[in-house]
Amino acid sequence: MKYIEAQNYKLEIGSLVNSSLSELLKSSYAKSKKVIIVDENTKEYCLDALITNFDDLKEAEVILLPVGEENKQLFIVQNVWEALTEYGVGRHDLIINLGGGVITDMGGFIASCYKRGCDFINIPTSLLSMVDASLGGKTGVNLGYYKNQIGVFSNPVAxxxxxxxxxxxxxxxxxxxxxxxxxxxLISDAQLFTDVINCMNGEFEFNEELLIRCIEVKNKIVLIDPNEKGIRKILNFGHTIGHVIEGFYMESSISHGHAVAIGMVMEAYISMKKNGLSEIEYMTIENSILGFYGLPKFSDEDIQEMIEMLQNDKKNSNNEIKCCLLKSIGDCTYDQVVSEKIFLETFLHFKNKQINLN
Ligand SMILES: NC(=O)c1ccc[n+]([C@@H]2O[C@H](COP(=O)([O-])OP(=O)(O)OC[C@H]3O[C@@H](n4cnc5c(N)ncnc54)[C@H](O)[C@@H]3O)[C@@H](O)[C@H]2O)c1
Structure with a gap:
């Protein structure tokens, strides 16, 4: 079991049965009602492992949410709050979020606002939620096609x-x-970038050490700047454009990671144009990423719509679109003002690159 010092909660990596979950349930939540939030897939593939191994969860209420980013919306949250009320769940009860980033984001938000805040535990089950979404305290939902517009910073108890x-x-x-x-x-460790790409290329098998290195990158940044006033903003690299792509293509189900991958290539391109990223490093990034993630096809009208969506990005201020840009691989700057003209040029540059969207 690996223990990592997080903000004010336990972060344990390793087999759940060897973790302190059982002890936590018996000590702090012995008399509490327990509610487990799952989606259709985590109900099928992950729930049994939890319920069969932890006697204290045998009586837990299970709330099943529909799969997918398009369901990360307030009306679902309201349904869950109503269900919690029906079950008589109170402030001293416990919610366990078992799922990918949609479940940990939405479940964290549900718990944090219910009766002004009830304890929750995150048990991430997707790679994306393990390395990113479940840690750092950002919870929330989308507002229509606008990503994560409603939410709060709130940490799980574990x-x-x-x-x-x-x-x-x-x-x-x-x-x-x-x-x-x-x-x-890309934002903090050039060797990690190389190692992740090599792993994806099959040079070595995905392993726990690589997972832990990634978690440590995020955790260290969050510890320095939990409320994203400064350095934490670099974790949004690739997300200014990525969130717009994810929102724009929500109906065709382009995954969060896929959208962020395209966003990273496009923001790296802007970094080369205006932030000193060398052409050689830019080409390394483009070739590495586009080898795995196909570019979506966009028309001139799509581009116009996406640029309008950029104006609603959460990081903007004073009517300026703010972006994270690389100086080099492993070194990222934040709060860089990027004009609509540059975004337009960037989208047009990528418009004709070949498509491979599944
Ligand atoms: N809060 C943050 O800091 C933060 C950071 C990054 C991303 N996010 C959010 O995370 C979300 C994306 O996360 P995601 O990719 O995990 O999405 P997701 O929760 O939709 O999971 C992806 C898919 O994998 C399935 N799944 C999950 N675990 C599984 C398992 N063990 N076996 C089989 N299927 C499984 C899910 O049912 C779903 O179909 C986005 O909404 C994004 O905005 C949040």
């Missing part, structure tokens, strides 16, 4: 990360998670 859940994860969801791992390398 985060248990058991890599064995990944055994049932489909390949394209692995790929989605790898995108955030690539990001952790």
């Amino acid at each position: 985060l248990f990360l058991d890599p064995s859940f990944l055994e049932t994860l489909p390949d394209d969801e692995y790929l989605s998670g790898y995108a955030e791992m690539i990001k952790h390398g």
